[in-house]
Each structure stands twice: as C-alpha cells, then as structure tokens.
Amino acid sequence: MEDTRYKLMTPGPTRVAENVRMARSLACTNPDLDIEFYDFYKETCELISSLLHTRNETLILGGEGILGLEAACAGLTEPGDRVLVIDNGLYGNGFKDFVSLYGGVPVLYTADYHETIDVGKLEAYLAADHDFKYATLVHCDTPSGMLNDIGRICPLLKKYGILTVVDSVSAMFGEYVNVDEFQIDFLCGGSQKVVSAPAGLTFVTVSPDAKSAMHARKTPIASFYANITIFDDYYEKKWFPYTMPISDIYGLRTAFDNIQAEPDIVGRHAAVASHVREVLSEAGYTFYQNSGFSNTVTVINVPEGFTTEDILNTCKDNYNIMLAGSFGALAGTVIRIGHMGENARLVYVDEVLDILCGLLNNNRH
Numbered sequence: 496m497e498d499t500r501y502k503l504m505t506p507g508p509t510r511v512a513e514n515v516r517m518a519r520s521l522a523c524t525n526p527d528l529d530i531e532f533y534d535f536y537k538e539t540c541e542l543i544s545s546l547l548h549t550r551n552e553t554l555i556l557g558g559e560g561i562l563g564l565e566a567a568c569a570g571l572t573e574p575g576d577r578v579l580v581i582d583n584g585l586y587g588n589g590f591k592d593f594v595s596l597y598g599g600v601p602v603l604y605t606a607d608y609h610e611t612i613d614v615g616k617l618e619a620y621l622a623a624d625h626d627f628k629y630a631t632l633v634h635c636d637t638p639s640g641m642l643n644d645i646g647r648i649c650p651l652l653k654k655y656g657i658l659t660v661v662d663s664v665s666a667m668f669g670e671y672v673n674v675d676e677f678q679i680d681f682l683c684g685g686s687q688k689v690v691s692a693p694a695g696l697t698f699v700t701v702s703p704d705a706k707s708a709m710h711a712r713k714t715p716i717a718s719f720y721a722n723i724t725i726f727d728d729y730y731e732k733k734w735f736p737y738t739m740p741i742s743d744i745y746g747l748r749t750a751f752d753n754i755q756a757e758p759d760i761v762g763r764h765a766a767v768a769s770h771v772r773e774v775l776s777e778a779g780y781t782f783y784q785n786s787g788f789s790n791t792v793t794v795i796n797v798p799e800g801f802t803t804e805d806i807l808n809t810c811k812d813n814y815n816i817m818l819a820g821s822f823g824a825l826a827g828t829v830i831r832i833g834h835m836g837e838n839a840r841l842v843y844v845d846e847v848l849d850i851l852c853g854l855l856n857n858n859r860h
C-alpha cells in the first residue's frame with residue numbers, strides 16, 4: 496500500500512520500517528498470563544542490553560520516553576538529596592523539575608546552550624563541589640541538536656561517587672553508547688527516535704549501583720508507575736506490575752532486530768549527518784550550535800527573509816515532507832531536520848537538502 500501521509504523528517508517520531516509495522520499486527524496473547532511472553536519480554540530486554548554493550552538489566556516500560564526520565568528521578572531522589580543537573584539545553588534543564596517533584600534539591604550546572612559541555616570546566620567545578628547523589632545529563636539535547644560527550648563526563652562523575660543518569664533517547668544507536676565503558680547507571684531510551692518504532696515505549700538500563708541506591712532508600716519511592724523496583728523478580732514471579740503493551744513490544748523487538756542486523760548503524764548516521772552539514776553550510780545556512788553536532792539531528796538558523804512557518808509549510812504543502820521547528824527559547828528561530836534511524840538515508844535527506852538549498856537560491860535571485 497502506498498503511504499500518502501507526510502514523509503517524516505522530524506527528530507522523532509521517525510519513519511517506521513515495514514517489518515516493524517507488520518510485527519505490530521501479529522496475533523496477541525495475554526501478556527500477563529502467557530509464560531512465553533515473559534521469555535519474549537526478557538529476551539528483548541537482553542537484546543537491548545547487549546546492543547548497549549552491558550549486562551546491566553534493561554526494562555521496557557509502557558509509556559513514552561518521558562516516563563524513563565521520571566522513573567530515574569523518582570527512584571533515585573529522596574527528600575533533600577542534592578542532584579547535579581547538567582544543563583546546556585531544554586531537556587537538560589527540564590530534569591530539575593523531576594528532581595524537585597520528588598523532593599530533591601536540583602543544583603543547576605548551566606553552560607552555554609550553543610556549546611557542548613566543556614569537560615575541563617566541569618572537572619574544575621566538581622573538584623570544588625561534588626556532594627551530589629546523582630547527576631543528570633542529556634546525550635543529544637534534541638531541541639538544539641546538542642551532543643554531549645557522555646563517554647568522558649560519566650566516568651568523571653563516577654570518580655566522585657556520583658550516580659549517572661543519561662537521557663540518550665534521541666542519540667543511542669545513532670551515536671555510540673557503551674554503558675559499561677561510559678559508566679552509565681541509569682540510561683533512558685525511547686522507541687520513536689533512532690530505534691524507529693512508533694511512539695509509546697521507553698526502556699531503561701539500570702546498573703547494580705543504581706539498583707542498590709533504590710533499595711537502600713529510607714523513604715519509599717513516591718510513585719507506582721514510575722517506580723522500576725516493582726519489576727524486581729518479575730521473571731521469577733511471572734508477574735508484571737501492569738499489563739504490557741504487547742503489540743508495541745512486538746514492534747520494538749523487530750526494530751531492535753533491525754538494529755542488530757546493521758553492525759555499522761552508527762557509521763551510517765555519521766556519514767549522513769556530515770553530508771547534511773556540508774551541503775547546508777555550502778548553501779549558506781548556519782547552524783544553531785558552535786560545537787557538539789549530533790549525528791541524529793541538524794538544527795539550522797532560519798535565514799533572513801524567511802520565517803519558520805514559511806519553510807515548514809513549503810516542505811509540507813509542496814513536497815509532503817515534515818520537518819520540525821523547535822520550542823522554548825528556540826521557537827521560531829530554528830528548523831530541525833531529523834536524520835535518525837530510518838530517516839538517516841541519503842535518498843531521504845537529499846530530497847530535503849534539495850528543497851532547502853533551492854529556497855535560499857530562489858531568494859537570492
């Protein structure tokens with residue numbers, strides 16, 4: 496069947512491969528009672544862990560990416576805990592709200608939103624103050640396309656005994672993630688970004704240190720749905736805390752099978768992203784950031800003589816392609832091109848690049 500809907504070139508949700516859509520239409524069993532589904536769930540979780548280079552346990556949660564972020568803060572925050580919130584983007588900043596919600600004291604480490612986190616400066620800051628239970632960090636801060644070097648930052652935090660919470664929802668598999676080497680205690684991922692399954696699922700990969708911290712709490716976790724310790728021993732007990740969204744998980748499994756079948760998926764993203772940046776800068780576009788270019792999303796400044804709406808509407812109305820603007824302080828000033836997962840293919844990005852280059856050329860003549 497020909498798909499006449501918008502061609503998604505947004506930084507999530509992304510296009511969904513046909514085999515993923517088909518997997519979602521498989522006949523369903525009762526996921527609470529069918530023992531085989533517990534095996535399927537556990538094997539899918541183990542596949543995700545292995546693709547992230549760790550034996551830490553992964554759990555798939557029935558909820559959007561945001562649920563994973565909230566689950567990290569719900570589980571690790573006790574009233575009064577100081578939490579370092581590393582902030583050089585909108586998602587980075589947003590962690591402070593989850594920390595406060597669960598009674599913690601967020602301490603913002605705010606840096607220039609146009610630059611990737613300077614590890615040397617963070618190191619100097621930590622040398623003076625490192626009394627934090629955990630720190631939050633965003634791998635790719637999607638609204639600005641800002642990539643942070645989690646492979647250097649997390650080990651630095653761990654050196655001071657600070658647990659590491661990383662939101663890699665829009666980066667993992669488009670950027671290299673090695674949970675063990677990077678020392679990530681609580682890693683958050685989502686179905687609808689590079690993984691290229693429809694929106695609806697989050698998955699979290701949790702270290703023994705993070706689990707110990709959750710179990711050593713003096714106060715109970717102030718949530719049921721965002722409390723991942725309720726999954727303890729689910730496999731042995733054959734008991735899920737809530738009915739698993741089985742069709743979503745069938746689709747997710749196929750999406751991860753696709754990722755496993757492509758050993759150089761990170762290389763594909765790097766090649767496509769550098770092509771996008773090269774063509775756009777040659778055409779005269781400028782980028783939002785000065786450093787920290789993500790390989791999953793490119794963020795360009797809206798050129799003089801245009802509005803965000805002009806560009807987004809031209810793409811939608813004339814070419815049936817959906818790009819994205821941004822939000823917060825970036826609203827109305829940038830355009831975002833998602834080249835993550837199924838979107839990260841030259842045939843798709845070239846179509847967008849032709850349109851964008853044409854817009855600038857026509858405007859000049």
Ligand SMILES: *Cc1c(COP(=O)(O)O)cnc(C)c1O
Pocket residue numbers: 507559560561562586633635636637638662664665685688
């Ligand atoms: C998409 C995304 C999320 C999840 O947000 P949803 O609204 O649940 O899709 C979290 N963090 C980042 C950096 C994201 O890009």
